[in-house]
Amino acid sequence: MPHDSTPPAAPLTPCIGICRLDSRGWCEGCLRSGEEIARWRGMDEAERLRYMREILPARARA
Template sequence: MSVRDKVRSPCVSVCALDENDECIGCQRTVDEITRWSQMSNDERLEVLKKVAEREQRVAL
């Protein structure tokens, strides 16, 4: 798989953790951020689904 085919990181270069240890920029957990480079595309897509759910929660 080429680099072009990999699911891109949702990082927006606003790196700070909230009280739940989730990044306020990309909404990923510390574990998700740390493991991102070793994840398969399927795992990354699952993380992005969780990120979308967290974004909805924060928006409320």
């Protein structure tokens, strides 16, 4: 029986381990809202990528 030695892919997340909400309600580390953090695991990969490529960078520039 062949053995697949490829490790599982890491979950796609912008989390950097600084988990505090600021006065806007955005995480100081990843810029997601509390609601977005809660929904993250239920999002499909396309929606997560859209957040990471468009929404979160736009927040960082704001």
